[in-house]
Ligand SMILES: Nc1nc2c(ncn2[C@@H]2O[C@H](COP(=O)(O)OP(=O)(O)OP(=O)(O)O)[C@@H](O)[C@H]2O)c(=O)[nH]1
C-alpha cells in the first residue's frame with residue numbers, strides 16, 4: 001500500500017540569535033534568510049519549503065523574541081507569537097550553553113503552552129558545550145512541556161539535517177501539497193536581494209546603526225553582458241535613521257558602502273547562480289522604526 005502524503009506548517013521560534021535562520025537555511029538547502037551574529041536579524045516571517053517523497057514541510061522562520069524598544073520590534077515579536085498560533089508543529093530553539101531558563105525562554109514556553117501545539121525542543125550550538133553541560137540543559141527543560149522530542153544539534157553542521165526532518169515528518173498529519181515542487185520559499189528574488197544587502201550591512205556595521213537599516217531594491221533588470229552572458233542589474237537604496245548613520249554606512253571615501261556592496265554581490269552571484277551588477281545608495285528616513293503605518297505597508301522591511 002502506498003504511504004499517505006503528509007504536510008504541515010512548522011514554526012521555528014526562539015530568542016534572538018539562537019540560530020533559527022541558520023537552521024531554516026540548512027533544512028531547506030538554500031539561503032533564504034539572513035544570518036548574522038547580531039540580535040534582531042530576522043524581521044518578518046519567512047517561509048521555506050522542503051519536499052520529501054511522502055511529505056511537504058513548510059517552515060516558518062520568525063523574528064527572535066527580545067524586549068522591544070521601538071514599534072518595529074513590538075511588531076516583530078507579535079509576528080512570532082502569531083506564527084506559533086498558526087502552525088501545526090513548533091520547533092523551539094534554545095542555546096546549549098544557557099545556564100538557566102531565562103525570561104525570554106520562559107515567555108516562549110508560556111506561549112507554547114497556551115497554544116497547546118506539538119513542540120520539538122531543539123538544543124542548538126552543542127559545539128559550544130561538553131556532554132555534562134548538555135545533560136544539564138536537557139534536565140532543565142525536559143519537564144517544562146510534553147515535548148514530542150528533544151534534539152541536540154549544531155545548525156552549522158549539516159549532519160543534523162536528516163534527524164530533524166524525519167522527526168518532523170513523523171509528527172505531521174495527512175495533508176495536501178501546498179506548494180509546487182520547484183518552490184522553496186515565498187520570498188521573491190527582489191526580497192532575497194534586499195535581505196542579502198541588509199545581512200552584509202548587519203555583519204559589517206556596529207552598534208545601533210545596522211538595526212535602523214532597511215533596503216529597497218528599486219530596479220532589477222535582466223540583461224546581457226557584451227559576451228552575451230545573462231546579468232542582473234540591481235539598484236538598491238539603503239535607508240537609515242539619521243545623517244550620522246548615513247556617514248558611517250558610506251564610510252571614508254565610500255569604502256564601507258563599497259565593502260557592503262561587494263560582499264552582497266558575491267553572495268547573490270553564488271546563491272542566484274547569475275552575474276550581478278549592483279549599485280547602492282544611502283538615504284535617511286527618520287524614525288521609520290516607530291512609524292507603524294509605514295513599515296507595515298512596506299514589503300521590504
Ligand atoms: N557555534 C555555533 N554558532 C551557531 C550555530 N547556529 C547558528 N550559529 C551562529 O549564531 C548566530 C546567529 O544565527 P542566526 O541564524 O542569525 O540566529 P537567529 O535565531 O535567526 O537570530 P534572529 O533572526 O536575530 O532572531 C550566527 O552568527 C550563526 O552563525 C551553531 O550550531 N553553533
Ligand SMILES: [Mg+2]
Nearest residue numbers: 020021041042
Ligand atoms: Mg533570524
